[in-house]
Amino acid sequence: xxxxxxxxxxxxxxxxxxAEHVREGRADAPADWPTRAVESGFAPDEEAYYTALHExxxxxxxxxxxxxxxxxxxQLVHAVRAMDDCMRTANELAERLSEWAGALFDEDGAGVEFxxxxxxxxxxxxxxxxxxxxxxxxxxxxxxxxxxxAYVETRAPTVAPNLAAMAGPVLAARLxxxxxxxxxxxxxxxxxVQVLGAEDALFAHLRGHASSPKHGVIYTHEYVRGTRPADxxxxxxxxxxxxxxAARVDHYSGERKPELDAELDERMAAxxxxxxxxxxxxxx
Amino acid sequence: xxxxPLADGGDSHLPDGVEPRTFDGDQRLATRGEPVxxxxxxxxxxxxDPGRSKLGAMLGRGVETGFAGGDTVLYLGAAxxxxxxxxxxxxxxTYAVEFAPRPARDLVRAAESRxxxxxxxxxxRKPETYAHVVESGxxxxxxxxxxxxxxEVACRNRQFLADDGWLVATIKARSEDVTGPTEVTxxxxxxxxxxxxxxxxxxxMDPLHEDHLAVVARPR
Numbered sequence: 001x002x003x004x005x006x007x008x009x010x011x012x013x014x015x016x017x018x019a020e021h022v023r024e025g026r027a028d029a030p031a032d033w034p035t036r037a038v039e040s041g042f043a044p045d046e047e048a049y050y051t052a053l054h055e056x057x058x059x060x061x062x063x064x065x066x067x068x069x070x071x072x073x074x075q076l077v078h079a080v081r082a083m084d085d086c087m088r089t090a091n092e093l094a095e096r097l098s099e100w101a102g103a104l105f106d107e108d109g110a111g112v113e114f115x116x117x118x119x120x121x122x123x124x125x126x127x128x129x130x131x132x133x134x135x136x137x138x139x140x141x142x143x144x145x146x147x148x149x150a151y152v153e154t155r156a157p158t159v160a161p162n163l164a165a166m167a168g169p170v171l172a173a174r175l176x177x178x179x180x181x182x183x184x185x186x187x188x189x190x191x192x193v194q195v196l197g198a199e200d201a202l203f204a205h206l207r208g209h210a211s212s213p214k215h216g217v218i219y220t221h222e223y224v225r226g227t228r229p230a231d232x233x234x235x236x237x238x239x240x241x242x243x244x245x246a247a248r249v250d251h252y253s254g255e256r257k258p259e260l261d262a263e264l265d266e267r268m269a270a271x272x273x274x275x276x277x278x279x280x281x282x283x284x
Numbered sequence: 285x286x287x288x289p290l291a292d293g294g295d296s297h298l299p300d301g302v303e304p305r306t307f308d309g310d311q312r313l314a315t316r317g318e319p320v321x322x323x324x325x326x327x328x329x330x331x332x333d334p335g336r337s338k339l340g341a342m343l344g345r346g347v348e349t350g351f352a353g354g355d356t357v358l359y360l361g362a363a364x365x366x367x368x369x370x371x372x373x374x375x376x377x378t379y380a381v382e383f384a385p386r387p388a389r390d391l392v393r394a395a396e397s398r399x400x401x402x403x404x405x406x407x408x409r410k411p412e413t414y415a416h417v418v419e420s421g422x423x424x425x426x427x428x429x430x431x432x433x434x435x436e437v438a439c440r441n442r443q444f445l446a447d448d449g450w451l452v453a454t455i456k457a458r459s460e461d462v463t464g465p466t467e468v469t470x471x472x473x474x475x476x477x478x479x480x481x482x483x484x485x486x487x488x489m490d491p492l493h494e495d496h497l498a499v500v501a502r503p504r
Binding site for chain 2: 005023025030054057060061064072252253258262
């Protein structure tokens with residue numbers, strides 16, 4: 001329907017169908033829809049047309065907004081947890097397989113890649129049949145983990161656009177999962193976000209027999225991992241601070257704000273400049 | 285390019301339905317309608333916060349926007365409905381396009397008590413996804429979208445505007461280019477707008493809205 005208004009093929013008073021047309025319909029160009037609707041008999045007059053339009057738009061937008069939100073952060077949480085589970089299980093089974101297959105076949109190796117070569121074999125004995133079948137399971141799990149990661153990569157930017165842009169989709173999803181949802185992540189202080197995923201170390205510290213952890217999963221962020229150890233605490237603090245703000249913007253406004261990324265880039269440039277200053281100092 | 289400050293009492297540029305009213309001793313613009321975001325209300329008039337609304341700030345500064353009152357409006361980038369709720373208070377049929385689901389929920393709430401406000405969860409960069417709903421020949425195309433390519437958005441949505449209509453756009457420099465000099469960024473966006481429109485006024489929105497430029501234009 002490239003030339004029809006939303007009301008085409010729709011009975012007056014049928015708000016559900018009208019809302020669906022508003023959501024799914026398209027047209028190449030606008031037209032004088034109110035006049036057309038009256039001419040086609042959809043509405044007796046313009047006032048009735050606008051009343052029907054209001055109902056359809058409110059129903060369509062409310063329904064779509066609710067759906068999008070429901071589909072949002074919890075789906076991401078499940079997906080990233082499932083991804084980690086698949087990966088961990090695949091690696092565990094791959095270890096078991098390499099012990100078994102190493103005894104059965106000439107070649108040996110380790111990990112998911114080795115499982116892929118075993119899975120391609122034609123088994124000739126009942127023993128080999130079991131080992132090859134196990135290898136196939138490992139490959140399936142690793143493939144599923146990859147598919148889940150691809151899903152997380154497309155999903156995270158719609159759920160948390162700023163957080164995903166700044167942290168990368170997978171780390172964004174991990175933070176949301178560790179907090180239990182975008183809303184609870186948005187309500188956490190930045191110091192908590194900094195050590196999310198380092199709970200063991202944090203509680204060891206709180207019990208009094210360890211130093212406080214500098215970072216949790218945000219360690220995987222290039223700005224933390226790629227900074228020299230002496231400045232990693234500062235880097236972790238800066239990254240956590242901006243990621244927390246990004247999560248709050250994502251939860252409360254949902255609008256993309258590229259200036260947040262730039263602020264973190266600037267702060268990190270300042271922190272990394274210290275290393276350069278020190279090097280220059282050493283040379284003197 | 286001239287802007288008559290509100291303090292001078294010049295309010296001929298104000299559309300019908302927008303009036304300066306006194307709230308707690310302060311003169312502020314206001315419209316009649318149900319409150320939306322916790323703004324002060326007196327005798328049915330809602331104060332229009334210029335710090336939260338770029339259009340409110342423009343009207344407060346005396347910018348001629350082309351809004352007359354009772355107009356048909358296409359509003360792109362309605363967000364949670366703060367500004368568009370005021371627009372719907374004084375305008376006629378008001379189509380409010382917003383891309384993000386979360387603010388759209390608040391927008392729907394603002395629309396519930398306003399029969400002339402039509403919320404649409406659509407992408408302003410893709411007019412073909414709402415051309416079957418939004419009528420042609422609207423009087424004012426208002427645009428406040430925080431996306432790259434704000435000039436293109438104005439051009440692509442030109443098709444909805446009446447030939448004697450008005451484009452009122454607020455351009456956010458930081459959405460186009462995060463680090464570049466704002467003047468250069470504004471120049472690029474205005475150049476793009478000028479392919480389809482004749483620019484009447486441009487005005488910086490500082491200090492209320494930093495790094496924003498208001499553009500008022502007529503279709504060519």
